[in-house]
Amino acid sequence: MSPLIRTGALLASVSLLAACATTDRMSAAAPAGAAVAPVAPAAAQGPQIGSFGFDVAGMDRSIAAGDDFYGHANGTWARNTAIPADKSNYGMFTVLDDLSTKRTRDLLDAAQAGGQTKIGTAYASYLDTAAIDTKGLAPIEPWLGKIKALTGKAGYPALLAEADRMGVSVPIGSYVGQDDKDPETYILSISQSGLGMPDRDYYLSDDAKLTEARTAYLAHLTQMLTLAGEDNAAARAKAVLDFETGIARAHWTRIESRDSDKTYNKMTVAELAKAAPGFDFASYFQGIGTPVDTLIVAQPSAIAGEAKLIASAPIGVLRDQLIVRSLEDFSDVLPTPIDKAVFAFEGTVLSGTPEQEERWKRAVGFTSRALADEVSQIYVAEYFPPETKAAADTLVKNVIAAMDRRIDQLDWMAPATKALAHQKLAAFTPKIGYPDRWRDYSDLDIVAGDAFGNKVRANQWAHQWNIGHLGKPLQRWEWGMTPMTVNAYANFGMVEIVFPAAILQPPFFDPAADPAVNYGGIGAVIGHELSHHFDDQGAKYNREGRLTDWWTPADVAAFKARTDALIAQYDAYEPLPGMKVKGALTLGENVADLAGLTVAHDAYMASLGGKPAPEIDGFSGDQRFYLGWAQVWRRNYREANLRQRLLTDPHSPSEQRAWVVRNLDPWYPAFDPAPTDKLYLAPERRVRIW
Structure with missing residues (x-):
């Protein structure tokens, strides 16, 4: 996994979706029974959505709330909203992400024009596809040559370590984070990796x-090896597929x-x-810069299985897999044929997306990752006013x-x-909007x-x-997310909840909207x-x-x-014919949705x-x-995106x-579902946790 997209400890943080420096800290919890502070007063211009913060026109009242509450609230919107050609899905998160991307582009354009050289130069270099195409494979050839020169297994761990430092996906994932049982200490963790498709089921399911x-x-692997100039690509691709x-x-x-x-x-x-x-782990850890004595192994039997496979695989297969991963992970800064080939598989086959994003959108994403805090500083200065932060702070305190x-x-509970x-x-630390310290680049x-060198050096x-x-x-x-990110997360080891600036906007949060909508939106997200x-x-x-036992056995x-x-x-639930939601995979998020709304x-x-x-416009609170x-x-x-999510996403x-x-x-008297409605649950069948 590329270091640029590693956020948070391996298993100790969770986000609202299927992801830097410090924020303000506040006293986490008011005493039980404390007075609730009022949320900031509505702005004079009124809510940004509808008359009270909700898009009434997007409802479909012909659908009974008790049969399909989602369709009742959103049916007309769903029917009338097309997914843009460069999206695998489209909704409120993507609407705000598009807004965040456009705003960041304006800031980067201004930075480029104004001589803010680091972020402007990174952005401009990524946009210059003519220069990238003219160079061809020359920027990556020294690295590919090093892979091809590997003749024996003894040098493989060191080569993998160099690949990992560059941001190339390797069979063993590594990350330094908190020790779950000694949270004031950092420790190296390793986890299973090595697949070119999203999940083991893509390889094993019928x-x-x-x-x-x-x-x-298989066709994609063949194409990648062909584009790398390798002969006998089809047979070699099959060997890589068999290895994976x-x-x-x-x-x-x-x-x-x-x-x-576990x-x-x-x-x-x-x-x-x-x-x-x-597998020579000591050499690998030395190579990635972590010559440690002790570490955390997330999936021991999987790591043992991978080590055995590496030991038995022909060196040519190991080289070929690394060639393919290198081209894939740097495809965006390599010639257009490679970039398009990778998108054709990862974007279209796996996610169903017909068209690749415009280059400027991808340039914004690259620059926002490579120089996250430099971009973040100018973003929050322009787009996150103090009054929004103050109103969000108050809402967080009320929910806590x-x-x-x-x-x-x-x-x-005992x-x-x-x-x-x-x-x-x-003990909670809520972080709202943006950090108060920034990394120095x-x-x-x-x-x-x-462009290629900039990405390597950033990784x-x-x-x-x-x-x-x-x-x-x-x-x-x-922070594990930038302020431009439309998401939120909880970090178990830090005992914190984090809400970037970009999610603190309508429809999630609008200081001018009806409080009921705000509590049902961002309030439930906070919860x-x-x-x-x-x-x-x-x-x-x-x-x-x-990580410790602090509940009684009866509580558990x-x-x-x-x-x-x-x-x-x-x-x-069966969102696609023959494919159901995995209740055990999505349990944490479902518990959080249930408790958060409560x-x-x-x-x-x-x-x-x-x-x-x-009452507002005929709607109760x-x-x-x-x-x-x-x-x-x-x-x-x-469909392809939903299928992938059902297999891999911990969110329903x-x-x-x-x-x-x-x-x-409280939902029942509000919408009066009939006992025969599909969503109706008798009181004794309703799941109540928090």
Whole structure:
């Protein structure tokens, strides 16, 4: 995995979707029963969406809310909204992402024109496809030559280490992050990797569509080797596919890999070498700059399986896989035929996207990753006013206070555990909008006209930044997302929730909108991230961010009974014919949606100060709250993209995320579903956790 896109510890952070320096910290939790602070007053110009913050015209009231709440709230929008040709899916997140990208482009254009050389030069070099095409493969030839010159296995670990530093995907993923059981300490972790397709099922399943993808992947591998100038490409491609199929068989499933206990396996390098013979780990760690004695191994049997496969594979197969990964990972800064070939498989075959994004959009993405904090500083100065941050701060405090009160109402948690849960909540650090410290890129060389070299150096810089954490005190000021990112995340080890500036906009949040819509939108998102720290994995981390047992056995059993019911509920959903939601894979996100909405509704009720919610345009307060939730999940998918998500994404599809309301008691009087409606659940069948 390229260091540029590594964010957060391997298994200790989760985001709202299927992803730097410090923010302001605030006191996390108000005492139970504390007064709720009012959200900032509405701006004079009124809400940006509709008359109260919700797009009423996008509803389809011919669909009963009790049959399909997503369709009821969003049906007309879904029918009338086409997916742009350069998108695999389209919804509220992509609308805001497009806005963020356009705004960042304007800033980069101005930086380029104004002589802000580093970000302007990086942006301009990426845009110059004529120069990239003119150079051909010359920029990458020295690296490809080094791969081709490898004649024996003894040099393979060192070559892989160099590839990893460059940002080329390699069979063993590595990352420096917090030690889950010693969270004030950084440690090296390794995990399974090595697949060119999204998941082991793409290699092993007999599903017709996945079989088609395998056939297309074989053609893609053949094309990549041909473009690299290799002969006998078809036979060599088949050998690479066979090698990766073996890796897929060794890999843990995504459900197994999301278990924080199972993936915490601390061992010495000597113990790893004994458990996984066939690969010189010590040389590899020396090569990536982490000559460690002790590390965390996420999936020991998978790593052992990969080491065995590497030991038995012909050196030519190992070389060919590395050639293909190198061309793929640098395709955007290599000649157009390579760039288009990679998009044809990864974009069109795997995600169903007909057209590649315009080059300027990709240039914005590259520059925003390579020089994230330099771009972030000018973005927040222009697009995140202090009043928006202040209003969001207040909403976060209100939701945290509601969670604090909610803990006391639980009938399944022991009093001693409740006390510890309150302590954990009080330890929270919410981060809103943007960091208050920035990384310094003065030692990163960005050269005009050298797109390939700029990407290599940016990857190497990011790699070095990451491994540089070893031996240092915990850097709590760092962020795992840029302010331009339309997302949010919870970091278990840091005991923090993080909300970048770009998500604090309509439809998620509008200070001028009706509070009910804001609480149903960004309020539920805040509750979602907050409750991740108490989901089936986050609950394993205590107030210090330490992976440990702090619940009683009875608490664990009661919690599991509830989460098992939620797994069964989502297992029944079938978004594509023959493909159902994986309730165990999506459990953490489903728990967070359920708990987040529950807590956000409590916060909304408290914000009314005991007064009834006003009716607006014929909608009650509760109706507006739940419609606000449904609106943020508007999304249309291409079939290939939805299929990939069902196999790999820990989040349920948007439609099913909207359906979580069927478990919430206040939703029933608000929309009056009939017992015969599809979403209706009798009170005793509703899943109640937080």
